[in-house]
Amino acid sequence: MCRAAVRGALRCGRCGFCLAVKGSCAMLNNFWYGLAHGSAITSIPRQVVVMGRPLVLYRTAGGRVVALEDRCAHRDTALSGGWVEGNCLRCPYHGWRYAPDGACTEIPANQPGVAISRLAKVETFPVQERHGLVWVFLGELPEAQRPELPPLPEYAAPGWRAVRGEFTWSGHYTRVIANTVDMSHAPFVHAAAFGRKEAPRIQTYHIESERWRGSASIQFKTKPAYFLKLVLGQTPPDGSITSTFHLPNVTQVHHRFGRIQFILFLVHVPVDDRTTHTCWLHLRNFVTHAWADPFMHRDVVRTFRQDDSVVRLQPPGPVPEQLGAEVHAPSDGLEVAYRRLRRLCGRVEWASPAQNPRITEGASP
Numbered sequence: 001m002c003r004a005a006v007r008g009a010l011r012c013g014r015c016g017f018c019l020a021v022k023g024s025c026a027m028l029n030n031f032w033y034g035l036a037h038g039s040a041i042t043s044i045p046r047q048v049v050v051m052g053r054p055l056v057l058y059r060t061a062g063g064r065v066v067a068l069e070d071r072c073a074h075r076d077t078a079l080s081g082g083w084v085e086g087n088c089l090r091c092p093y094h095g096w097r098y099a100p101d102g103a104c105t106e107i108p109a110n111q112p113g114v115a116i117s118r119l120a121k122v123e124t125f126p127v128q129e130r131h132g133l134v135w136v137f138l139g140e141l142p143e144a145q146r147p148e149l150p151p152l153p154e155y156a157a158p159g160w161r162a163v164r165g166e167f168t169w170s171g172h173y174t175r176v177i178a179n180t181v182d183m184s185h186a187p188f189v190h191a192a193a194f195g196r197k198e199a200p201r202i203q204t205y206h207i208e209s210e211r212w213r214g215s216a217s218i219q220f221k222t223k224p225a226y227f228l229k230l231v232l233g234q235t236p237p238d239g240s241i242t243s244t245f246h247l248p249n250v251t252q253v254h255h256r257f258g259r260i261q262f263i264l265f266l267v268h269v270p271v272d273d274r275t276t277h278t279c280w281l282h283l284r285n286f287v288t289h290a291w292a293d294p295f296m297h298r299d300v301v302r303t304f305r306q307d308d309s310v311v312r313l314q315p316p317g318p319v320p321e322q323l324g325a326e327v328h329a330p331s332d333g334l335e336v337a338y339r340r341l342r343r344l345c346g347r348v349e350w351a352s353p354a355q356n357p358r359i360t361e362g363a364s365p
């Protein structure tokens, strides 16, 4: 948690990201945040809002993605309204030009012999592309100490096919993450699809945690629904679901029905207290032809709409800092683990692998 947020500021004066809610920080620093699909970032600048703070992403002539604060140092104009020239970004108002390191390198109206002020710069953020996504580091750690990204070996593995999309939720990103690691809502929220209302019980499960991630698997009986009906038939075999969260903003749900597998890999971009923008990947190892992609896309969006119908009924802002503020059942163990780890990271302000907090609890909250 950022210190300015601890002091109770509504908005952190240091990093600008943290909306303090009851003294806690809504955003964890020193993490890579997945913020966009790489294919969506081109030479046309694109604004991405992170916890109320706008960033601009663009791709240079050399193919590299750059992330800058979306605010011209001159008159606060959004640089995303400008255009890319080579590796630089030109402000649309008076044409100041910014290099990828955030420094202004040209002021067209400058009188001859006038140097560019060293204050003429905007903040820049480290970027990397992995799994077809753009990841931006929002903290202050040097490169060697930054955490690694969540692994997704199936993305590049033979025999798998990916569909990607975006979805906007009416809820804080921590509520969206809690929903996607929630093991017990399918019989109710997804009753019209794959949820089986007559079988709501969740078996006891074990939570594995390592560094900033937590994971749990349960056996899963599904109803034939959507595209899976064609693949699994009218009486689908029992399967399993492995749900995983990776701090700060990634969740993954891995379904297995015998040899048939599919994975939802989700990066939940925190926009504000009641908005989350999710960039999602759906990977499958069956019917890997392109003609099936629109069906997969439609099924994923339908499922998200069902989830959003309940997330939007929750209060705005992050999940409560105090675990006791809401009542948990043992079947909520993975979600509770997420809350615990998030709170722990916020308290120690994660800094290096040696300081990684761990959770060691089982499923009981």
Ligand code: FES
Binding pocket: 072, 073, 074, 075, 076, 077, 091, 092, 093, 094, 095, 096
């Ligand atoms: Fe950007 Fe003036 S506001 S150049």
Ligand code: CO
Binding pocket: 179, 180, 185, 186, 189, 190, 303, 307
């Ligand atoms: Co759901």
